[in-house]
Amino acid sequence: MQDWFDLAKKIDSLVLEAAASAGLEDSFTADIRSADPRFGDLQANGALPYAKRNKSNPRQIAQSIVEKLQANQELAEVAELSIAGPGFINFSLKPSFLQKWLTTFSGSEQLGKAAAHLQADETVVVDYSSPNTAKQMHIGHLRSLIIGESICKLLEFCGAKVIRDNHIGDWGTAYGRLFYAYKRFLDEENLQANPLGELERLYKLGSKLAAEDEAVVAESREELVKLQSEDPESMKLWETVNGHSIDGIKQVYELFDIHFDHYLGESFYRNMVEQVYKELEECGLGEKSEGAWVVFHPEHKRFATQPFMYRKSDGASNYATTDLATMLYRAEHFKASSIIIETDFRQKDHFEQLELTTQKWFEKTGRSFPKFSHVFHGTIMGENGKAMASRSGDPVLLKDLIAEAIERAEKLVREKNEEKVAKGQAPLSEEEVAAAAKVIGTGSIRYAELSQNRTSDYVFAWDKLLSFEGNTAPYLLYAATRIKSIFRNFEASELEALAGKASQIETPEELALARKILGFVGVLQQTIETLRPHLLCTYLFELAGAYSSFYNANKVIVSEEAIKARRLMLCQRTLDVLETGLGLLGIPTLERM
Template structure:
């Protein structure tokens, strides 16, 4: 049985074969994609662009291909073929084909096998989150963390070997003032309880004192010089401070159940920059400009006059140098076939120049340049339309945001639990309430982030993200628990081999739900190609809607065993896709809520 991706390839091949038979030039492309459900399951859109290039009638071109496809009895036994609009060829799978597909693709593992070839043999390094050490993580760090982690899960599910690398900011001038304050004003108890908070307090204190006393500036500079010259005592203190920072960062990550394979920060590459200087100069790419060393890109409208500076006029390295060394290390050490870096949109120019420079550098030195993607995101806005901040005007700390979301979720869960008790329904135990609040609280933040097109700004609104209506985590979590509640009416043995006992899918709602389930792998393909998780979120919301329509129109528990089996099978497959899809967004489902 073919999965969605194989079906799309098959249709692509058949359309191209028919186009060749119809005498169309070899410039014709099938352009297979997911169809509007009103017209079918897959659609070939190649007739229109071909007709435009050749000044022909797209409808006639499309019809000539359809006429040939309809002569293929093996194809038409499974698929209805229609033409719509300016030559769009629609393929609608017949009910018995859908039935066979649902029988074959059951459970997360089968779905994973269907998706695994989308990124097969790929080694992808994903660089995301990347906070600065000695500073508390705030809401400005949320988008990179959540988007990056979801991309990792999606790529791994689709067959890639994924390497999560947290390129932390753990080197630089800030350490001079931090060390000055650390040696004199450290609160060890606070460091143990809240490492990031204590280190940030010390840095701010050191900075404040430096504005008031020139002696502090001098001593801070001396601390920095010792670190940059890798003085043993300074390095020991740096490792201690860095260790406390990473411990604090990990505590925040644990709230979202996120972990990294590597924490290779800026400091890791500090001794690799000489190779970058040497090779850029020897290859002729680097040139001196006003005392600094830069790479110009004359083919680019802006970068022809705004070069990529990789060595400052005082001889020091900068972010560009470190990032070039990072690209080299990932290509050579990790053997990356693809590198993805997730940051906010303000760094777009930097990474465009990094890509251009690295590509030319690798070509000059005979290296293979990995596929490179800078995945960037917009800003989280408060309901007042401004960047979200706390009452004091500071950015909202991430740990406080998560705590508040869990607290709000618990209040909602308790209210709904009281309603159940009032109606005489089975209520949740205390431990179930606490567990549900944690899942709903963290998942609501996560889903609110991922359901937005990542390049857009969005408004963070508590009432919306915690709502049980609309495209939200609580709505999808509740949809999953509704299905699980049906299964509690049966013994495990009753739910085995449902597909073998099921009669053929029949009603409009059953067919619509089956078609939506079949489209899961196609949506994964679109999502990993564009690295936009909101496409998966939209699909899951639509799947939950299709299930709701099916459930409202078709009674599941009925006397007829074959009908009950097929409807239970549809429930089971819907739950498989919901749980798998939510899992790729980092959201676990609940048994009850």
């Protein structure tokens, strides 16, 4: 019984065995869930629905199960049992079990071992961020980038082999207009200084001119035809544009310390689409409709009449074609057991149809279909209730957003520094101020994003996300530094000597904190199952609250060495989980702030 999740599974199994031994029918389910802390840690609720189905007394059913469970020696060493209300069976973990767990699982490495079985032997391709080339990254790109990276870190920590694939938009009709403008209006100096800015300017200029002049439209079309036919000169220009684009994109990623394994964009799959056409037609899924090739899904309410078009009437490919080729490549080349794609909610229909089509295609061609998840998110709103934009009305650029976050964070750090000086404490050095500003600034953006339910819209408010109160990155970072300040008063040898002297945890606040720490791996499991990082954020906020209650009620540095040792152990384990959890969100902790 390594953690809350394993413990819940074990108790579920024991309850079912006890129910069978008590003569209950196979229809009985344990229904294990977290309990009201006033009554226990885990609760089995299966007696109530069973009694209702069989018109019997739920409390008597619960009693018959408890009598069998009490005979189980393994369970007796872990938890105490009680019955509440009309048949709720409560399990209160014994302090001795909590103590043993806290002693065993120390540090991120041990916590990782406890969690590694959750995704063991899984190979997961995670497709996120995926911006278009020749365009600057803006606020609309933030959610996919931050959510996707956090999912990768969570899966890796829990034992999966993760492949980060940035499926960039680097092919298609936009290049015709871009090339037209590039050849005529390029500002070489601006390209070197701000490659994405210059390429975006050229694309917008080419689009504007095309809207005003049919001759420009014709010349842009010629540029596109040359590219699609892989004319050497066009391909050389395309490589130049993509090189500048990826360099510019990486500069933004580096500000968040995010790195991808692959940049396999749409262009990578352009020569694989013929196989898609051929196989969909041969296996009977593809059919012609109004000149285009499509797949209907008659079993689906909407997609029975709203088909998945994978080849346009003029014979050209589209997003659906390259996405189908991408699914095939990831399954066969990467041997993916699972594929996760993170985008905004507007692409929900597309990826639902992609999943249905690929599943049927693979089944008909004898391939194994990986588990597929489309992880979608809502919109970031400004404080005016509208989609967040700059004063000019354009989307806020990510590099500008990050710069402003660091600038605002530095102001807060300097204010805190002045308070330290006023209290006679050692202030942070200039190097520490700069490091803290970057961690707090970028961490606050990340945490503001991840602490929201990803499918909901949320309001981006500087005062809220940089606050030292509430469920924010600064609050959690400060909680971690407070704990670290305790250990600065000890030598490593002194802490090592104390480690084996801890007495058994006993105060209500100690027990509540220990139970919250124990729940870490269970929360990771819930987060991975739903791919919703806000569940981990909520847990970390609650953990910090449990620690605050413990610290306020229990003096840590006391004369009794056994009590001091156990309270230091609780401080250390809290810090272990806070640092590990924040790390999975992409937020490093600080020594001082």
